[in-house]
Amino acid sequence: MPLFYQHNINESTKLAIWHITEGEDFFLYRVPMKRDVSHALKRLQHLAGRFLLTELFSDFPLEEILIADTRKPYLVDEKYHFSISHFGHFAAAIVSRSNRVGVDIEKAGPVIEKISNKFLSLHESAIALENIEKSGHRLQQLTLLWSAKESIFKWYSLGNVNFKEHIRWKEPYFIHSGTMGEMCFEFRKDGSIPLSVYFKIFDDLVLTFVYT
């Protein structure tokens, strides 16, 4: 079942995860491959991400996608705002007619723990440790924080973001239901913007997204 998860946030904003089990031909039937990507899995991820855009909104104009200097893909007329992420054989996309968006998908793993001092302030690490002591899910919690900051980075889209300085985690997690929840951040790049990052956890796979 390739469509692994879909969440229609509201009438104008939708999100989905695709489990990549198909070969390239399946995607190439619908997706123009404009970039030269030599690594086979990366090519599949790239194709699946764009394919998902048209699964969410069938009139999504894939051929009009441009790539900014920051490497963010975008549409000139902003008919849709969108963001894409991949991890292994999973691709995630969020598309909105009205809101700026960011999405990230990650697998919990020890690499994120190794770099945690690069993306978490001392204060954030202390709160995270408290949570970890209560829940015990060390890698999952750190992955959630990393992924949330990556989603915000993509939502902002202009680059030059210092994860420790400009993206500050403000509160512990709110669990909405089961494995879904919300985290509060402050984005301090151009002034101060409060931001909610929503998340969903699928075993060791973590999905985060922003829409404002």
Ligand SMILES: CC(C)(COP(=O)(O)OP(=O)(O)OC[C@H]1O[C@@H](n2cnc3c(N)ncnc32)[C@H](O)[C@@H]1OP(=O)(O)O)[C@@H](O)C(=O)NCCC(=O)NCCS
């Ligand atoms: C751009 C970045 C967010 C991509 O993340 P990643 O984990 O490598 O890859 P993901 O699969 O999650 O996302 C890739 C997609 O992001 C999108 N993307 C690339 N650059 C982007 C940007 N500047 N803004 C928004 N989206 C971007 C693209 O759609 C890309 O997929 P595509 O090439 O198939 O279209 C990441 O490389 C990056 O630069 N992160 C910031 C790192 C940083 O500053 N760290 C400092 C603290 S340690």
